[in-house]
Amino acid sequence: DGGITQSPKYLFRKEGQNVTLSCEQNLNHDAMYWYRQDPGQGLRLIYYSQIVNDFQKGDIAEGYSVSREKKESFPLTVTSAQKNPTAFYLCASRWAVNTGELFFGEGSRLTVL
Amino acid sequence: KNQVEQSPQSLIILEGKNCTLQCNYTVSPFSNLRWYKQDTGRGPVSLTIMTFSENTKSNGRYTATLDADTKQSSLHITASQLSDSASYICVVSANQAGTALIFGKGTTLSVSS
Numbered sequence: 655d656g657g658i659t660q661s662p663k664y665l666f667r668k669e670g671q672n673v674t675l676s677c678e679q680n681l682n683h684d685a686m687y688w689y690r691q692d693p694g695q696g697l698r699l700i701y702y703s704q705i706v707n708d709f710q711k712g713d714i715a716e717g718y719s720v721s722r723e724k725k726e727s728f729p730l731t732v733t734s735a736q737k738n739p740t741a742f743y744l745c746a747s748r749w750a751v752n753t754g755e756l757f758f759g760e761g762s763r764l765t766v767l
Numbered sequence: 768k769n770q771v772e773q774s775p776q777s778l779i780i781l782e783g784k785n786c787t788l789q790c791n792y793t794v795s796p797f798s799n800l801r802w803y804k805q806d807t808g809r810g811p812v813s814l815t816i817m818t819f820s821e822n823t824k825s826n827g828r829y830t831a832t833l834d835a836d837t838k839q840s841s842l843h844i845t846a847s848q849l850s851d852s853a854s855y856i857c858v859v860s861a862n863q864a865g866t867a868l869i870f871g872k873g874t875t876l877s878v879s880s
Binding site for chain 2: 660694699744746752755756758761
């Protein structure tokens with residue numbers, strides 16, 4: 655089955671620790687995205703990538719980092735610099751940045767203890 | 768400023784009843800409008816996508832309408848089922864360079880028996 659796989663589903667982190675959320679897609683999509691979702695708010699863009707080895711900051715990139723070494727993979731690192739990291743994180747992909755349907759993964763819930 | 772406003776914020780209906788969710792946007796230049804369904808703790812799943820020239824599109828019991836003149840869209844759910852309980856998100860795509868997806872905050876629908 656084609657789709658987007660996020661892992662882990664749930665993650666707990668102590669303050670001061672970096673954590674990496676995995677996102678893998680087998681849809682052959684060029685564009686990939688990371689969004690953050692908080693209760694009562696719309697999805698907010700963290701980072702996006704149009705192609706391998708390229709990525710751009712979104713609206714709330716501070717405290718986050720990404721890499722795009724392979725077409726299929728777009729991991730997100732939540733660093734200790736992110737002041738309020740507890741949230742639901744969604745990865746998405748589409749054919750190109752402004753083309754095609756946007757497909758989402760099942761999300762990763764990060765809780766800082 | 769590009770914005771997407773959804774109403775109501777939440778809604779409770781009895782199983783079998785119909786309901787209509789609203790989406791107003793101030794996005795320019797407009798490209799298309801999508802409705803997504805998001806079950807609790809899951810990723811959003813696309814219901815419909817509408818371009819400027821389309822004013823009605825159906826997907827089973829879901830019917831979306833678009834009035835590009837007034838910049839309003841609605842999602843009508845017919846004969847609601849318990850499984851319709853979810854958050855419904857309106858997403859408007861702007862026709863511009865870079866990623867240009869503007870998300871509404873969603874309407875939370877609860878269907879009770």
